[in-house]
Amino acid sequence: MPLEIVTLPVLKDNYVYLLHDAQTGATAVVDVPEAAPVMAALDQRGWNLSQIVLTHHHWDHVQGVDELKAATGAQVIGAKADAHRLPDLDSAVSEGDTVSICGEPAQVLDVSGHTVGHIAYHLPETGAALTGDSLMALGCGRLFEGTPDMMWNSLSKLAALPADTIVCSGHEYTQANGNFAATIEPDNAALMSRREAVSAARVAGQPTVPSVLSEELATNPFLRASLPQVKASLGMADSSDAEVFAEIRRRKDRF
Template sequence: MPVEIEQFMCRSDNFGVLVHDPKSGQTAIIDAPEEAPILAAIKRTGWTPTMILTTHHHMDHVEANLALKERFKLRIVGPEAEKAKIPGIDETVEDGSVLHLGDERIEVIATPGHTAGHVSYYFPASHVAFTADTLFALGCGRLFECKPPVMYDSLKKLAALPSETAIYCGHEYTLANARFALTVDPSNSALKERAARIEALRAADKPTLPTTIGEELSTNPFLR
């Protein structure tokens, strides 16, 4: 049985995400940008979180760590390379580490670029990956701590996932990314069609995620 996902907005443009394994009843929070929207999502779903899966150390991804840990007595998991910068961290992971949410296998993929220790979390049985600020819909993260070749290698890793893999990233940047993509790939008909859909979604105040690896391969200029 695939995991259930609740996506919602935090701060100004961050996505918050709960991932729930219905068989075991366990729930993971993917990053913790802001306490109040996360608590509202927990109340709305009735799910009780058991861990936070942290992708990287930036404050807009870890701000609610300590408050949520105190409230729910959950464990906080994050990249070994950034453990000193992640509040409340209990367990560290690196490329190739394996975690479980109930019986659901979670594979850790090192995806440095945006930060030096950034990781993504891949749920192969449910065909979903959480890429935070490495791979965005129609874009990629800014390079704060690494050189472009490092980010390029991380994007290649993610691009190699099965094309049907659903991608949840860290921010609602898709409309701006689409407008940029059209300036560098103006003859791409798939991109033009997708940009029109994105314009309509944002005009209706609807999220543009998830995307898929297949869709990114055909329209994201950083994967082409």
């Protein structure tokens, strides 16, 4: 059976995800900006935390790890390449590794760009990808450490996953990302429809993540840099996919 996924808002606009196997009771949390909301959500459901799964080192993804580990004894999984700036890891993983999350095999992907050493986890049985601040709903993470080529390569790995993959990303940026996306593809009907749905969800106080990869492929400009119509709209018909991605990222940074 696929794992249950619970989306939990924390801080101002962050999300963490609880993953739960109803048969075994195994529970994992993806990134820990703060411990208290996670512990409250676990207590509410009567779940015991067994794993803490980290995507990257930024404080708003890890600052609650030590407190949560001390309270629960959960094992911490994170990137070997980033171990020097992550909380202490019980399991250090790299691209190509398979790690068990709640008993389900998860494939580790290097998705450097937002940071160098950022990783994502693909759980094919559940049909989910834990992407942190790499691929985001209608966007991607700002390139604080990596290069455009690096991020385009990372996003291309995620874009190649099955189209029905659930994308579990780390922030509630979707509405602002959609406003920017409309400047790149103002005639994209799927994008306009999605923006309306996102706005309605936010008015209702509902999260706009996780999303579905097929939806991102149809509307997220950062995944669409290879398309002729996108290149043409930017006046970059003869440019490489990575060059077009870099231009879209530059525009977003100034938006």
